[in-house]
Amino acid sequence: MPDSPQSIETLDQLAAQALAELTGISDSQTLEHWHTTYLGRKGKVTLAVRRVGELPKEERPAFGQHANRVKQQLEAAYEERARLIKAQEMERSLAEGAVDVTLPGHPVLRGRLHPSIQTLRRILQIWADMGFQVYRSRDVETDEYNFQLLNFPPHHPARDMQDTFYTTQPDVLLRTHTSPGQIHAMRAYCPQPIRVVLPGMCYRYEQITARSEIQFHQVEGLAVGYHIRFTDLKGTLTDFAQRMFGAGRKTRFRASYFPFTEPSAEMDVECILCHGKGCRLCKYTGWLEILGCGMVHPVVLQNGGYDPTIYSGYAFGMGVERIAMLCYGIEDIRYFWGNDLRFLEQF
Amino acid sequence: MKVPLSWLKDYVDIALPVTELAERLTLAGLEVSSIQYLGIEGAELPWDRERIRVGHILAVRPHPNADRLVLADVDYGADQIETVVTGAPNLFPYLGQDVRHLNLKSPFALEGALLFDGHKDDGSKMVLKGRPVRGIMNRHMLCSEKELGISDDHTGILILDPDAPTGAPLADVLGTAVLDIELTPSIARCASIIGVAREVAALTGQRVRYPDYTRLPLEGASLSGRVVIETEEAHLNPRFCAALIEGIQIKPSPYWMQLRLRLAGMRPINNVVDVSNYVMLEVGQPNHAFDYDVLRARADRYAGPERPIRIITRCAREGESIRTLDGVERTLQPFTMLVTDPAGPLSIGGIMGGAESEVHENTRNVLLEAAAWDFINIRRSVQAYGLNSEAAYRFSRGVHPSQAWWGALRAAQLIQQLAGGVIARDILDYYPAPPPPVHVDLPMTEVQRLLGVDLPRQEVRRILEALEFQVEDDEQGVFHVTVPDHRMDIGTGVVGRADLIEEIARIYGYDRFPNTQIEDVMPPQRDNLSLLHEERIRDLLIEAGLQEVMTYRLTAPQREALLLPPNASPEERPYVTLTNPISPERTVMRHRLLAGVLDVLAQNLRHRERVAVFEIGPVFLLPSEQDVLPDEVPTLCIALSGPRELVTWHGADTRPMDFFDLKGILETLVQGLHIRPVSFRPAEHPSYHPGRTAHLLVGEEVIGVFGQLHPWVQEAFDIPSQRPVLAAELDLRRLTAHIPAYFTVRPLPRFPAVRQDIALVVDENIPAQRVEEAILQAGGKMLVGVQLFDVYRGAQIGSGKKSLAYTLTFNAEDRTLTDEEVARIQARIVRSLEASLGARLRG
Structure with a gap:
């Protein structure tokens, strides 16, 4: 071609040849080669355009304009082709990169809280929202705090309700309930009003079975003030049950007996499994026993330093593991201290 | 307390269905735990009213073909007398007699009646069918207690009282429901049928009919x-x-x-x-x-x-x-x-x-x-x-x-x-000194104050009188109440008032009181810092991938003794010891969490390779035998064993966890708590591997010990020896005392940082922590990061030496550092370490 005389026709022939070649290109490497061959610094088209000087002077402007159009046309075709090839190559590479999405993910070694703590946190959170803050007291207690100040005189039959672990130290025992914390809190805060929750481990002398354990968590609550009423007790505990067990869940209050409250009650909630129809979980009563409660007994108020003719209060107590068992369908209380990771990792 | 309804009805009229009565009693504090039915609807075997009647045995005659059987002629109120064949030994004394005048009454089952099978002990039932017995057709039957489901007694037929009405459905004569009531100590007065009758009367507006003892001959x-x-x-x-x-x-x-x-x-x-x-x-x-x-x-x-x-x-x-x-x-x-x-x-x-x-x-x-x-x-x-x-x-x-x-x-x-x-x-x-009756003055204002509801005075009076309290109304709003003798649970003074208010609420019905919100003043608000800190530590540890466990706080000294190798001196601090332990494994309150946590480790390693757990809870330390109550010290225990990661198809780092995995967790913990300055010092502890044990310190205070478990201890707890166990025991009271109330953040750098790697050769016995401290000290404030990335020992650097390679990060607050400035600081660091630690730059 360098030998053929320069003309618009030869340029057009060259361009046509280039375009024809371009349509056959399907990979970016060949495409770059094509670009160098025709449009590079020493490319055929570039050189052909440079040979404008060989033309007679009057033909040069027309040729120049034409040559620019041809170049632009080829560049545009090149860009178009490049986009197409890039898209195709991307598609090929994506197709090759497909994975079996059903293979298992890489396991994350996540830690978890013990279910008792999870349940306890939930309970404490609800009470915190109602203005009850946490007060904790000791596990190893005196008979005085665990029983006497709570209106259980020595040898009183009410002591039969709580089988107790005694220690070699006279009058020192493992607390059977979190209620000694009521006295500790009252003595710490008297004469201020009180709203506290008292979580903690309690101990009972029991055979370890699917239903009973020697240690378990309780959460006790105590409100003392100038104007705390039985209807407040019902109201706050009903609100608690609605949050803990679900909105609309029915509750009922039964008369009961605890030496440190009067009137005393037990709160049942509608069975969470059968919704009150009766099933194995609720022993066909439709109700689940959730907590004991009552108005603080005047003797206990007195022992805490509060004048029962001026102050009044209410108290309640619930078993954390029992609530967890109901919520998660756990049938054996021994799971809690068994610490089998196959159980704990389900939470 | 088992209360047969038929007996209860002797003293009080009951119109309610038994289930409703049980519900009322339960809500009033007499919890009916079960209802057992005998012969009536609801029983396992309701007695067919048509086919099971009271029979009157008129005569007992010999069976013509059998010595051990007799024939009994029975009137059951129908037009004709029926004859049955029976082997009941308690009829033999009457053999050959006309016993009409003895009024021998017995349950009489007619053909087609459903009964328990007297010859089986599995509670199976049978439908009575006529069949010949030794040549005499027998359609009906006189029943034993077992056949009726009253008891297991099948030694003879049941002989009823002579006044049982002949022909009456047995269900009307003997059928009843028995309420099983759980009695709390406060209602011991109900440990009698009349005691329960009083409650029923008060709850249903009836009066008790007491037995009449006055006509005693x-x-x-x-x-x-x-x-x-x-x-x-x-x-x-x-x-x-x-x-x-x-x-x-x-x-x-x-x-x-x-x-x-x-x-x-x-x-x-x-x-x-x-x-x-x-x-x-x-x-x-x-x-x-x-x-x-x-x-x-x-x-x-x-x-x-x-x-x-x-x-x-x-x-x-x-x-x-x-x-x-x-x-x-x-x-x-x-x-x-x-x-x-x-x-x-x-x-x-x-x-x-x-x-x-x-x-x-x-x-x-x-x-x-x-x-x-x-x-x-x-x-x-x-x-x-x-x-x-x-x-x-x-x-x-x-x-x-x-x-x-x-x-x-x-x-x-x-x-x-x-x-x-x-x-x-x-x-x-x-009866030398009869106790005086108990009187309680009950102001209506107290009822209102404690119950929160303004009950009508008449209603309060009605309830108290229904419970047999004598009530005098002084018209000033105070009831003068005299307590009946059987109410030994009612006290005097302020206690007596509370006792009476409970009675009023109980009989009125708890469910009839409205639900209200506390209107009282809000008490002063207080955080519980020790709990907040404990909870923060829990969160940090689960973020580090550890599973929380909880073990028994009761253990046995011999169990904790296993935490010390045989040659170590035994634990001598006194334990809080139970006088009535439930088992030999749970006799004292623990001194350490480690024994319980190692048990968890051992158990779980039986069915998995990797365990990484922690427990937070108190240990119970008696400084001496004379102390009455123990110090209950909040403690953290961590234990790890197994591969760093779980085997997957994807590949994993399955090298066993070692000292530095545990140390990394502790570093993460103290950093998360913003506690400074923290250091780690080699330490010795009988439970831990010598040379792989350290103390965690804040300032100069030892917070706890951690490291690789002593192989003796690992063996004592039945943990396989292939992989080391790492454990830590920290005193949380000491640790949390150093948690600052606030911490401040560093501003982000405004100019790019410069990173330089440097390898220093030092004597083997120089701890890495000292090298790092020396670098930081020499580097001045431009040196903002020191990251150890390699430790090398080998012939190239000579024996007794190690090479520590660090990436140093330099940054200035006000400008981009030049290469010359960085080189100057680095040279200063090298010179300083040469002088203080005998270090040399690795070529």
Whole structure:
């Protein structure tokens, strides 16, 4: 071609040849080669355009304009082709990169809280929202705090309700309930009003079975003030049950007996499994026993330093593991201290 | 307390269906735990009203073809008499007789009736079908208790009371429901049928019908002068009543009484013993029948004939013993009250009779005791001997002395009715100091203050009167209330007021009170810092991938001793020790969390390779034996074992976790708590691997120990030795004391940082921490990061040396550092370490 005389026709022939070649290109490497061959610094088209000087002077402007159009046309075709090839190559590479999405993910070694703590946190959170803050007291207690100040005189039959672990130290025992914390809190805060929750481990002398354990968590609550009423007790505990067990869940209050409250009650909630129809979980009563409660007994108020003719209060107590068992369908209380990771990792 | 509905209805009208009654009682504090039905709707075997009737046996005739069978002619109220074949041994005495006049009544089942199969013990049932028995067609049947589902007794047919109406459906005569009521200590007054009847009456607006004891035929010779009663401890035995019934005949009690006792959970014995139990169940007054002739014979010996029997109640003397009627010889404690005569103990007062004076089949004369005993003293004795009886159950919960008199009258009346004989005139009553009745003043304002509801005055009065309180209204808004004797649970003063308010709320019905929100002032608000810190630590540890566990806080010294290798000196700090442990593995409160956590590790390693757990909880330390209460120290224990990551198809780092995995967790923890300055120092501890143990310190305070577990300990806890166990024990009270209330953040750098790697060769024995501290000190404030990325030992650097390679990060607050500046600082660092640690730059 360098030998053929320069003309618009030869340029057009060259361009046509280039375009024809371009349509056959399907990979970016060949495409770059094509670009160098025709449009590079020493490319055929570039050189052909440079040979404008060989033309007679009057033909040069027309040729120049034409040559620019041809170049632009080829560049545009090149860009178009490049986009197409890039898209195709991307598609090929994506197709090759497909994975079996059903293979298992890489396991994350996540830690978890013990279910008792999870349940306890939930309970404490609800009470915190109602203005009850946490007060904790000791596990190893005196008979005085665990029983006497709570209106259980020595040898009183009410002591039969709580089988107790005694220690070699006279009058020192493992607390059977979190209620000694009521006295500790009252003595710490008297004469201020009180709203506290008292979580903690309690101990009972029991055979370890699917239903009973020697240690378990309780959460006790105590409100003392100038104007705390039985209807407040019902109201706050009903609100608690609605949050803990679900909105609309029915509750009922039964008369009961605890030496440190009067009137005393037990709160049942509608069975969470059968919704009150009766099933194995609720022993066909439709109700689940959730907590004991009552108005603080005047003797206990007195022992805490509060004048029962001026102050009044209410108290309640619930078993954390029992609530967890109901919520998660756990049938054996021994799971809690068994610490089998196959159980704990389900939470 | 088992309460047969049919018995309860003797004293109170009940219109409610039994399930509704049970619900009302439950809500009022008498929790009905179950209802058992006998023969009526709801029973496992309801007695067919058409086919199971009361039959009257008219004659018992021989079976022509069998010696062990008889024929009985039975009238069951229909037009014709039916004949049945039976092998019941209790009909044989009547063989060949016309027994029409004996009024022998028995349950009579007609063909087609559904019954329990008397010959099977699996509770299977059968439909009665006619079939010939040894040549005689037999369509119907006289039933045993077993066939009716009353008991397992299949030794003969059930003989009903003679007045059972012939032809009546058996369900109407014997069918009933039995309520099982759980009695809390406050309602011990309901440990009797009449006690429950009072509650039913108050809840349903009825009145109690009390048994009538007033027409007691006192026809025997006077008792006074024949028996004398003395009590040495009137406060422990405030009342003692005694009645004498002479000329009785011991025999089985009538069927209605046997059935009631059985339904209430007691075994019928004979008419006198049954009456004694029946009266206890009916009115709640335990009582005891002595064989009077035994007492008389003893008196003949200690006082002579014609001299009175002396009954003395007193505390047991040193070394005294008695053989109780359960056949056990018991040595008595000095606080136990006895009923004695001058010859020695006769019974343990209020708890159990003695064997010698027990009523037996030839007893002719009985002296009946109904007394009152101090409930706390009874409970003490019950606990001392582990001897519980129905009587002790009631006396240990409180029976008012006023009940003794009524109990004596009722028992004498029933013994005379069922066993014959005459009741001696002048029933003895030793009651030196009757307690005054309890009065409580109850202002209506108190009711309103505590319950939060303005109950009408008339309603409050109605409730109290329904419970047999006497109420005087002073029209000033105060009720003057007199408490009936049987309400020993009602106190005086402010306590009595609370007791009465509970009664009002209970009978009014808790569910009728509205729900309200507290309107009282909000108390001062307080954070619980120790809990917040503990919870923060929990969160940091689970973020680090650890699973929380919780173990028993009770352990055994020998278990914790395994935490020390055999050659280490044993633990000597005293334990909080139980006097009544439930098992040998749980005898003391733990000193360390580690034993429990290692148990968790060992158990789980049986079914998995990797375990990474922590526990937070108290340990119980008694500084000395003299301390009454232990210091309960919040403690953290971590234990790790197994591969760093789990094997996956994706590849994983499955090298075993080592010291530095645990250290990384602790570093993450203290950083997360913003505690500074933290350091780690080599340490020794008998539970841990020498050379792989360190203390965690904040400033100069040791917070805890951690490292690789000593191989001895690992073996003692049955943990396989292939992989090391890493453990940490930290004192959380010490750790959390260093948590700052606030921390401040560093601003982001405004100019790019420069990173340079540097390798320093130092002596092997120089700890890495010292090198890093020296670098930081020499680097000045432009040096903002020191990251160790390689530790190398080898021939290239000579023996006894190690090369530590760091990436140093330099940054200035006000400009981009130039290469020259960075080179100058780095040279300064090298010079400084050469001088202080003998380090040299690795070429």
